[in-house]
Amino acid sequence: MGVMLADEKVLTVEEAAQILKVSRYTVREWLRTGRLRGIQLGGRRVGWRIPAEEVRRAVREGLRPKAE
Numbered sequence: 001m002g003v004m005l006a007d008e009k010v011l012t013v014e015e016a017a018q019i020l021k022v023s024r025y026t027v028r029e030w031l032r033t034g035r036l037r038g039i040q041l042g043g044r045r046v047g048w049r050i051p052a053e054e055v056r057r058a059v060r061e062g063l064r065p066k067a068e
Helices: 012-018 024-033 053-059
Strands: 039-040 048-049
Touching: 012 024, 012 048, 012 053, 024 048, 048 053
Parallel strands: none
Antiparallel strands: 039 048
């Protein structure tokens, strides 16, 4: 994982899910598996933060849930 700069805008899982039009569960799964880059702050209590640029990349690349 790269370094996140202090002035870089970050999003919550909820915000990223809304932008990507997927569930919060899907965003968390992508974070756990490395399909989406983010940082987990303070363990599960605080949750994940995702750089806004990473969400823009996912939109550009058309990141979609894998068919089951």
